[in-house]
Amino acid sequence: MITRCTIPADVACASVEDGTVLLHMGTKRYFSLNDTGAEIWRMLEQDVPVSEIPARLTATYDVPLPDAHVAVVELIATLAEQGLLTIEAE
Amino acid sequence: MSAATVAWQWGDVDASDHGDRTCLTHRHADARLWVDAGRLVRGEGYERADATVRRELARVGAIIRLRARGRYLVHAAGVVDPHGRAWLLSGDSGSGKSTLAYALARAGWTVLGDDGVLIERSGAGLTAHAWRDPLRVSQQLADAFPEINDRELRPAPGDPRNRLALRMRGARSAPVAALVLIEKAAAFSFDRAAPLTALAALIRQSPWVILGDAYARPHLDLLRHAAAQPVFTLGHTRAELHSLAAVLLGAVA
Numbered sequence: 001m002i003t004r005c006t007i008p009a010d011v012a013c014a015s016v017e018d019g020t021v022l023l024h025m026g027t028k029r030y031f032s033l034n035d036t037g038a039e040i041w042r043m044l045e046q047d048v049p050v051s052e053i054p055a056r057l058t059a060t061y062d063v064p065l066p067d068a069h070v071a072v073v074e075l076i077a078t079l080a081e082q083g084l085l086t087i088e089a090e
Numbered sequence: 091m092s093a094a095t096v097a098w099q100w101g102d103v104d105a106s107d108h109g110d111r112t113c114l115t116h117r118h119a120d121a122r123l124w125v126d127a128g129r130l131v132r133g134e135g136y137e138r139a140d141a142t143v144r145r146e147l148a149r150v151g152a153i154i155r156l157r158a159r160g161r162y163l164v165h166a167a168g169v170v171d172p173h174g175r176a177w178l179l180s181g182d183s184g185s186g187k188s189t190l191a192y193a194l195a196r197a198g199w200t201v202l203g204d205d206g207v208l209i210e211r212s213g214a215g216l217t218a219h220a221w222r223d224p225l226r227v228s229q230q231l232a233d234a235f236p237e238i239n240d241r242e243l244r245p246a247p248g249d250p251r252n253r254l255a256l257r258m259r260g261a262r263s264a265p266v267a268a269l270v271l272i273e274k275a276a277a278f279s280f281d282r283a284a285p286l287t288a289l290a291a292l293i294r295q296s297p298w299v300i301l302g303d304a305y306a307r308p309h310l311d312l313l314r315h316a317a318a319q320p321v322f323t324l325g326h327t328r329a330e331l332h333s334l335a336a337v338l339l340g341a342v343a
Contacts, residue, residue: 010302012306012307012310014289014310014311014313014314015314016285016286016288016289016314016317016318017285018284018285018286019285019286020286021286021289021290021293021310021314023293023299023300023306023310025107025300025301025302025306026302028107028300030290030293030300032286032290034286
């Protein structure tokens, strides 16, 4: 289970009204997040516990809690795979 | 989530990161120039390289150094309309930047750059500065622009696109009216671009943003600011070459 995520120092982000772009200075790659992904990223930046993020998403978006949970876990896994996050798990 | 690799190249120059230093290598000459703490330092093979190679390396060095002054190069043609406002036509190589810039120059607009324009934040807006290069227009466009055959110009040897270098009336700088993300298309289209689309396109066309130096974050912030300006997508055909000025002027009051 993921307990905490940290954003590496060589990742920069820029948000616009419909999403966020992440730049990885180490791998020289950039990534686009849609508005839902950007909302999850914002919560990770604010150090919101990963376990709380799905419930907070359901308050903003019309999405069932199990679907929100899957979306959060999948996005975090993808971001970690690309070196955009480091994960602590138990 | 979508991903794209950022190219570290400008013309025939490749750039690579070495901490706070950047190494610029010319592909055809085995010559290097370093950008170290804002200074250009000659590297291996630089002294032996011919003047053209040294100039190309120095221009890319200047692109990196100018970031320290808050000016960032974007891969775009820049033109200034009769109201004194700059329009940046941005797109991949072969998307028609020079052709459209030339079409607008024929209509009386002035030119900031053919393949690159410097942008700088100015309050809530953006200012574009010249990055001088002659416009390079394909000889194959002589049917649309018959006068290019009258100039007794020849394409540069080895240019597969048979482009003619044309000197047009230039501008030094102007406040930006809009950015236009252009591509050749089967049918004309002109639409407002979503901010995320605009930001991703600007990153692609300003790949120096990914340099791992102290200016990467200010550079990214400037591109975010640019994406918040009016941005349009233009799919163009030859049919618009003589009506583009009216299309653009009708889009921004």
